[in-house]
Amino acid sequence: MVQQSGGYRDLGFTKKDCFNKVVDLKRSTLNETDAEGLLGYLEAKMDSSDPTLFAKYAVDDEDRLCHVFWSDTASQRDYACFLDALAFDTTYRTNAFNKLLVIFVGVNHHFRTTVFGFALLINETIETYVWVLQTFLECMNGVIPGVVVTDGDNSMKAAIQQCFPG
Numbered sequence: 001m002v003q004q005s006g007g008y009r010d011l012g013f014t015k016k017d018c019f020n021k022v023v024d025l026k027r028s029t030l031n032e033t034d035a036e037g038l039l040g041y042l043e044a045k046m047d048s049s050d051p052t053l054f055a056k057y058a059v060d061d062e063d064r065l066c067h068v069f070w071s072d073t074a075s076q077r078d079y080a081c082f083l084d085a086l087a088f089d090t091t092y093r094t095n096a097f098n099k100l101l102v103i104f105v106g107v108n109h110h111f112r113t114t115v116f117g118f119a120l121l122i123n124e125t126i127e128t129y130v131w132v133l134q135t136f137l138e139c140m141n142g143v144i145p146g147v148v149v150t151d152g153d154n155s156m157k158a159a160i161q162q163c164f165p166g
Contacts, residue, residue: 035065042070052076054117054139058131067128069135071104071117079116079140082106086116086145088133088156090124100124102132106145116140129159137163 042055050072057068071079083106091101102119117139119132137144144164150156 038068039065042068045072056135056138060122066122067119067131069117069119069132069139071136071139075114075116076139078108078114079106080143082108082114083140083143084146085149086147087149088160089151090121090153090156104136124153124155126155126158126162129156130162133159133163 039055039057042053046053046055052073053070054076055068055070058066060066085106087105089103091103100121100123102121104116104118105113106116108114117136119135121128121132144166148160148164150160
């Protein structure tokens with residue numbers, strides 16, 4: 001490519017740009033075996049130790065795992081008791097797969113943090129947040145929390161307004 005374009009200056013991108021693109025592509029999708037392992041683990045938990053564990057996932061056009069949400073029985077019970085406030089936030093791609101980790105939490109009657117569910121997401125679009133919030137509501141029998149606390153992300157706010165009217 002360098003010779004065909006007449007040198008590095010005429011290439012249109014730097015060596016670092018190329019490296020960054022390759023790294024982004026590698027991190028943008030879960031390895032098949034990792035995705036299968038996660039889904040297999042959740043299915044095994046549902047079949048054995050936690051039959052009411054809720055798990056749902058979405059795949060893209062190429063059948064790659066995009067989003068996954070899960071909540072165990074204890075988390076669902078806690079939400080039924082402590083649904084006054086829901087804190088909903090994402091980490092910023094700090095895991096090995098460069099996915100956003102969403103943790104749904106609240107506060108119990110001892111003022112301790114209680115976890116209601118988790119999700120791994122591929123991006124921070126309104127559509128993605130709508131998917132995870134609708135999935136959360138499906139898991140929690142359609143019961144909307146009293147208050148939702150977020151970091152103020154515009155996509156997150158728009159999805160909350162769409163999924164939690166009022």
